[in-house]
Amino acid sequence: MEYLLHILIIAGIYIILTLSLNLIVGYTGLPALGHAAFSCIGAYTSSLLALNIGLSPWIGLLIGACVAAFSGVVIGYPAVRLKGDCLALATFGLGVIVYSIAKNWVSLTRGPMGLPGIPGFSILGFGLSEIWSYLLLVSIFVVITIFVIKRIVNSPFGRILRSIREDEIASAALGKDTIKHKLLVFIIGAFFAGIAGSLYAHYITFIDPSSFTVMESITILLMVIFGGMGSISGSVVGAVILVVLPELLRFLGMPSSIAAPMRQMIYGLLLVVLMLKRPQGIMGAYRFK
């Protein structure tokens, strides 16, 4: 039972990541390959604040998300000026740089040794030690994320995003500041990814750079594409299926030295098959142009 709840919590965190990336990739059509960098920044910020100055994880989560959003400006600023393959490559590169900083700035992040003993969330002095209470917390954040993203994409702002996706030159010709909108999308996406990273850090209570590799970014992107580009329910379904599916390998009695590469192989094969057969995903409305 505990194991099942754990899987649900991880799925919830991935839903937040997938939704926030879907806003960038699926709704605005920007192929960003460095999403794990934002959750890395969120996770490290709130963990370091909690460990070094004993800040409450609640405030840490908010600051972490804000720092991630700020990094969205830094990363988005060069990225939104590029197009297509170039944008993909640049965001990918920025993802590698953030990972590399987390790994090499040993005096701050302890590098590959990671940060152990990150405190969990607590309410009025009572720690959320029960796993179901943590699931409740993650669920609340998932609901908030779904609500906010839904409001964004159904607003006039969201319509401009979709117009940028369909034809950037046309929407610029109609007087929309496309650079500003693309940058804002990066900031919003980074903010939610920061929340997800911080939730992850305080739940697992240990983080190291290997949780935020570029392969992790590709996995999140795979969830977006699998569920459906530009579809909120698609993102939820995509994240849940792709978190739960590899766990089934465990029930086949595979040792983890085989199960871990098998899981990745399934992801790789799935990505190829999706691109060949259904590039818009199971419930998507958009495919890369």
Next chain:
Amino acid sequence: MLNQLLLNGIIAGSIYALIAIGFTVIYRTVKFFHFAHGVVYTAGAYFAYTLIISLHLNFALSFFLAIVLAAILGVAIDRLVYYPLRQQKASNLIFLLASFGVVIFIQNLIQLIYGAQILTIRTGPIKEGHHFLGAVITDIQILILAVSIILMIFLWLFIQKTKLGKAMRAVSDDPIAANVVGINPERIILTSFAIGSALAGAAGILISFETNIEPTMGFSALLKGIIASIIGGIGSIPGAVLGGFFLGLAENLGIWKISAGWKDCIAFAILIIFLLLRPRGILGNKTEKKTI
């Protein structure tokens, strides 16, 4: 110290240049980022490992066979994944993501077969290197330099002098016009994948003589290759060579003052500066700008 760093830069640069020209040969004909080029490099190293350590073949024969196997792998990736996508006229990004899928699949397949730990091909005792202008160079490093320069010259002659090379240039300049004069584009794409993958395989084998091999090695190597070909001027073979050496030197001189872990950071910082300020690279011409 400076001489040693320069020498290390040149040796790293020659490997990057080999990967970059292989990548460029493929990019010129298909015009998308073939990320799976990196796993062909990894596969080359593991083919060499299997042939030398498990099958006890000699070095020269294994080198040749491993290159052939790498070329076959490259062609197989094209036939199984990219060919159906070409039939659907898929966009560049779909090709790029599909190649990521191939990377993840093959890299983990290698990990499943050989395990995640590092392996080494080096069998004999480690010899002391030769002293040269205050720097130390080992026999294997001389071999790497010599073989990569020979391969680069061969490729250059092939592209410039042979009929097939001319056809490859024609397809890269204007695929429709090339088709009109009777060049079969599929045949040229196949040739490009074979040659490009053979070069990546060769780079992987050479590096496997020098250092340890692991399933994830191809990823950062490929990124360096792509960065090298972009800063040299995407689609230009001399540019890829220049970019490779430039990147190798920049990385190795960069760590003169800071720790070696920052190499990737330096490489990507250079990439992003180039993408923003000079996307056509050092040698790229102005009209190519729209392709990237």
